[in-house]
Amino acid sequence: MSNKLSTLFDKVWDAHVVRKIEDGPDVFFIDRHFIHEVTSPVAFLGLQNRGVGVMFPKDTFATADHNTPTINQHLPVADPLSNIQLKALEQNAAKYGISHWGLGNPKNGIVHVVGPENGITQPGMTIVCGDSHTSTHGAFGAIAFGIGTSEVEMVLSSQCIMQPKPLKMRINVNGTLGKAVTPKDVTLYIISQLTTAGATGYFVEYAGDVFERMSMEGRMTVCNMSIEMGARGGMIAPDETTFAYINGRELAPKGAAWDKALAYWKTLKTDEGAVFDKEYSFDATDIEPMITYGTNPGMGMGISKSIPRGADLKGGTATYEKSLNYMGFHEQDQMIGKKVDFVFIGSCTNGRIEDFRAFASIIKGRKKAEHVTAWVVPGSHIVEQQIKEEGILDILTDAGFLLRQPGCSACLAMNDDKIPAGKYAVSTSNRNFEGRQGPGSRTLLASPLVAAAAAVTGFVTDPRDLM
Amino acid sequence: MAYDKFTVLKSTAVPLPIENVDTDQIIPARFLKATTREGFGDNLFRDWRYNADNSPKQDFILNNPIYSGKILVGGTNFGSGSSREHAAWAIYDYGFRCVVSSFFADIFRGNCINVGILPVQVSPTFLQKILSSIEADPNAQFEINLPDQTITNITTAEKELFDINGYKKNNLLNGFDDIDYLQAMKSDIAAFAEARDM
Numbered sequence: 001m002s003n004k005l006s007t008l009f010d011k012v013w014d015a016h017v018v019r020k021i022e023d024g025p026d027v028f029f030i031d032r033h034f035i036h037e038v039t040s041p042v043a044f045l046g047l048q049n050r051g052v053g054v055m056f057p058k059d060t061f062a063t064a065d066h067n068t069p070t071i072n073q074h075l076p077v078a079d080p081l082s083n084i085q086l087k088a089l090e091q092n093a094a095k096y097g098i099s100h101w102g103l104g105n106p107k108n109g110i111v112h113v114v115g116p117e118n119g120i121t122q123p124g125m126t127i128v129c130g131d132s133h134t135s136t137h138g139a140f141g142a143i144a145f146g147i148g149t150s151e152v153e154m155v156l157s158s159q160c161i162m163q164p165k166p167l168k169m170r171i172n173v174n175g176t177l178g179k180a181v182t183p184k185d186v187t188l189y190i191i192s193q194l195t196t197a198g199a200t201g202y203f204v205e206y207a208g209d210v211f212e213r214m215s216m217e218g219r220m221t222v223c224n225m226s227i228e229m230g231a232r233g234g235m236i237a238p239d240e241t242t243f244a245y246i247n248g249r250e251l252a253p254k255g256a257a258w259d260k261a262l263a264y265w266k267t268l269k270t271d272e273g274a275v276f277d278k279e280y281s282f283d284a285t286d287i288e289p290m291i292t293y294g295t296n297p298g299m300g301m302g303i304s305k306s307i308p309r310g311a312d313l314k315g316g317t318a319t320y321e322k323s324l325n326y327m328g329f330h331e332q333d334q335m336i337g338k339k340v341d342f343v344f345i346g347s348c349t350n351g352r353i354e355d356f357r358a359f360a361s362i363i364k365g366r367k368k369a370e371h372v373t374a375w376v377v378p379g380s381h382i383v384e385q386q387i388k389e390e391g392i393l394d395i396l397t398d399a400g401f402l403l404r405q406p407g408c409s410a411c412l413a414m415n416d417d418k419i420p421a422g423k424y425a426v427s428t429s430n431r432n433f434e435g436r437q438g439p440g441s442r443t444l445l446a447s448p449l450v451a452a453a454a455a456v457t458g459f460v461t462d463p464r465d466l467m
Numbered sequence: 468m469a470y471d472k473f474t475v476l477k478s479t480a481v482p483l484p485i486e487n488v489d490t491d492q493i494i495p496a497r498f499l500k501a502t503t504r505e506g507f508g509d510n511l512f513r514d515w516r517y518n519a520d521n522s523p524k525q526d527f528i529l530n531n532p533i534y535s536g537k538i539l540v541g542g543t544n545f546g547s548g549s550s551r552e553h554a555a556w557a558i559y560d561y562g563f564r565c566v567v568s569s570f571f572a573d574i575f576r577g578n579c580i581n582v583g584i585l586p587v588q589v590s591p592t593f594l595q596k597i598l599s600s601i602e603a604d605p606n607a608q609f610e611i612n613l614p615d616q617t618i619t620n621i622t623t624a625e626k627e628l629f630d631i632n633g634y635k636k637n638n639l640l641n642g643f644d645d646i647d648y649l650q651a652m653k654s655d656i657a658a659f660a661e662a663r664d665m
Binding site for chain 2 (some may be wrong): 019157421
């Protein structure tokens with residue numbers, strides 16, 4: 001390569017290559033490894049069978065989130081299988097000297113919420129977890145992505161995985177976002193334009209003034225959804241917003257170490273003129289509050305629009321029809337006015353304080369629609385605490401909402417929070433696959449504002465009408 | 468983990484011509500609660516395969532005795548979604564050793580190779596011909612030759628090359644895994660880590 005100009009991604013990737021294997025992957029060094037109860041037990045079993053230990057236990061962090069109940073966390077976990085998995089995580093962490101934030105621990109919460117809020121996630125790092133939404137941490141200018149359990153075992157035993165370097169994509173969004181258009185809408189819009197496979201094989205850098213003006217919470221929402229267009233991850237160059245977020249957090253560098261880290265972090269940006277394998281540019285003014293109508297996150301549209309005709313879309317129509325049948329929708333249907341049975345605000349996508357502030361801004365002075373069941377689930381105990389301190393809990397209570405305890409909750413139908421068959425849920429989570437929120441459940445992905453509007457009216461409603 | 472070596476596979480195939488088959492369909496999250504990796508095949512495609520009362524859905528392909536074999540043929544963007552390796556375990560445990568599609572999601576593809584399943588990416592045209600051959604004759608045979616990196620539709624005698632990097636190919640041919648490789652270079656990794664810490 002004659003081009004010496006590097007992208008942000010190149011800079012971080014190349015600094016972590018321990019060895020390049022000819023006609024093979026790179027041996028890729030990992031700075032931070034998050035583990036949770038679902039994808040780690042078999043990896044620990046593998047270590048035991050091989051008789052090898054954990055190479056750097058201090059760089060691995062365990063938290064319980066997928067299987068945990070979101071009410072009565074002080075009681076024993078009722079589901080015996082979940083209980084066994086949670087116990088296994090606790091025992092494995094203790095055995096190998098890994099820090100463990102289990103149920104009841106004040107630091108417990110969703111892995112992609114607690115990592116950043118405790119200062120573990122930092123710019124320039126490589127971060128992995130056996131969870132595809134690890135891409136969240138890219139918001140800090142880290143290379144972060146999800147891995148399989150075999151790779152979890154690799155990282156535990158050698159702090160490395162084997163990865164071919166992905167191609168590079170840049171997605172630029174510039175301009176001013178309209179009223180009620182949130183980071184979730186930006187990402188749902190991008191995915192609707194690229195499709196769920198549009199970035200497969202690529203690592204994305206998000207650039208442009210829309211992201212520059214975005215809070216860290218918003219950037220995390222965007223990077224979180226990178227996997228939904230097939231990208232392994234997405235990242236945003238660290239800036240003053242990033243540094244201000246990290247500064248002072250418990251596990252962030254302090255004193256001289258902070259100064260040194262900061263000097264390095266400031267070098268983490270794409271060189272002017274560096275080349276990407278693919279580049280897209282979007283205009284912020286084209287984005288309106290989004291909602292999905294189908295069974296993958298690429299099937300999203302502006303909330304005021306009608307469901308497109310399959311024939312007008314690229315790709316097959318057979319699957320499109322199957323998808324609409326599952327949802328009980330038809331081509332050209334308006335989404336506004338569709339009846340909603342459940343509303344879920346939370347998850348690693350939209351379970352942070354800013355999301356609850358947005359939710360509260362709409363429900364304040366209104367009441368939850370009687371026929372709607374709402375699950376309001378903070379991403380962590382720290383978020384839960386913020387909700388209380390900022391008076392959001394009072395707003396929720398006055399409007400007839402119950403604040404639950406932290407966890408992945410209704411995002412993935414693995415714990416008790418499941419949407420029943422045939423029911424419609426407006427959900428701030430990340431996936432609307434068939435059965436994702438429970439067998440037969442029908443998910444409409446949206447922002448916290450759209451979720452709030454649905455919760456108080458009981459129907460899909462344009463949040464701009466309530467603001 | 469240990470898996471059977473992969474060299475040449477000659478088999479009939481099971482067609483699943485659905486696009487964007489995500490890992491929640493391959494194995495729903497509620498079946499991810501095991502702490503060992505056995506038995507996931509029972510819940511492969513659980514909600515497409517069984518009704519809520521656990522009776523088999525007669526119209527789903529895995530419940531049709533006409534179709535069998537060690538090759539699963541899927542639509543484009545196969546394996547999108549979650550990183551759960553359980554999806555690959557379920558496919559392997561059910562008895563498949565190879566998944567053929569015109570496009571694979573990234574994490575799923577890697578997981579397959581790590582557990583001994585060969586993902587074979589073919590052109591959309593070739594995929595259509597495979598599906599046509601199976602439709603015409605459910606006993607149609609296909610040969611996947613890993614040393615030559617070819618897939619042959621024996622009915623039509625058409626052949627296509629597929630891509631896999633030399634390192635991963637060698638792993639599959641010999642039943643090696645990455646952990647053995649990484650264990651053998653731990654001193655290099657330790658030195659790298661120390662240099663980073665300075």
